[in-house]
Amino acid sequence: MQDFSPSFPEIREAVRKLCARFPGEYWRALDRERAYPTAFVQALTEAGFLSVLIPEEYGGSSLGLGAATAVLEEVHRSGCNGGASHAQMYTMGVILRHGSPAQKEAYLPRIASGDLRLQAFGVTEPGAGTDTTRISTFARREGDSFVVSGQKIWISRAEHSDLMVLLCRTTAREDAAKPTDGMSVLLVDMRTAVGNGLTIRPIRTMLNHATTELFFDNLAVPVANLIGEEGKGFRYILDGMNAERILIAAECIGDGKFFIDRASAYAKDRHVFGRAIGENQGVQFPIARNHVQLSAAELMVERAAALFDAGHPCGSEANMAKMLASEASWAAADTCLQTHGGFGFAEEFDIERKFRETRLYQVAPISTNLILSHVATHVLGMPKSF
């Protein structure tokens, strides 16, 4: 498949070279065990690819979100998966934008170098679902500490992270002026928290994603680890979500290209009834349609990233990019599996694994219905339904 407009060609080339060291066998073995790709994450970190969003003054490369999308797209196009590492790129944004000078100095250079892993982002709760204002994990102030009790679910990479950005309530919803007030962001040091008020329980899922449930039982977090102002955490978290959605959309573009590359190659090679299956338009057209859909989604991802890097509002574009890209990658996954016939189901082709992996993105980090609701009410001005 031909790229429409390959931005950051040198970065792409370097990422492809790195990924070639982590072929399908590597990912299949981890997938079977649901094991974390430590060596891959280490290689990305050492190459500096996870610190492209961190400013140079803190040891990153200040390259911006456009470069970060190029990294993750190539990771996924190569058959690898960025899910184990991508949070190291953007979760630090909450410290960068809202942390104190002392917090930035203490954490950002060490996150940039990889000495500190900031891979965990704790928002979702079983009782709240997508309605984040209903979270009930509560941090009560006791002297120099916040004491946290409650529960989180689907918190990925918690076992492989030194720090976690945690959203919790510091004022109960009913006592806050607005439902979005009264939430705060704490930086939790996982190295001391586990066993001292924090318990992590892994959740086995249909894909290898190192996701977990967290139980907080009077976990003490120093007040010095509060990011920004108490009670304003919801707004800080929302800022970071645009970056997350654009980066996930780039992963979907990479997945889509992986599926289209594989499907078109197989359609040319596989001969049935005395000719290549790709000579049949019934096989060609779905792949061509996937290419058309993915190319359009790619333009929206580029637009959202350009707006983000220019410091303009990009919430709607980030949402639309994520929706279009996740639907295009899923459609391409389905076509690719169909094109491969029985072999699409064979582990060694890596298609069934990528098929499972790319399905996630229509649910997380935000589900398609919630994006449509945002567009309907915020962009088109239709009445709110909830």
Ligand SMILES: Cc1cc2nc3c(=O)[nH]c(=O)nc-3n(C[C@H](O)[C@H](O)[C@H](O)COP(=O)(O)OP(=O)(O)OC[C@H]3O[C@@H](n4cnc5c(N)ncnc54)[C@H](O)[C@@H]3O)c2cc1C
């Ligand atoms: C593998 C995995 C990794 C994850 N990693 C993280 C992580 O690291 N950190 C974190 O905080 N969270 C994480 N999540 C959580 C993820 O962000 C949520 O699963 C996602 O936002 C959907 O929320 P929910 O599961 O609570 O679904 P719910 O909110 O229960 O919704 C269920 C379904 O109902 C639909 N729905 C709900 N309300 C409406 C409505 N008003 N109108 C129309 N449709 C509606 C939704 O679209 C969805 O399809 C992860 C999830 C998974 C599966």
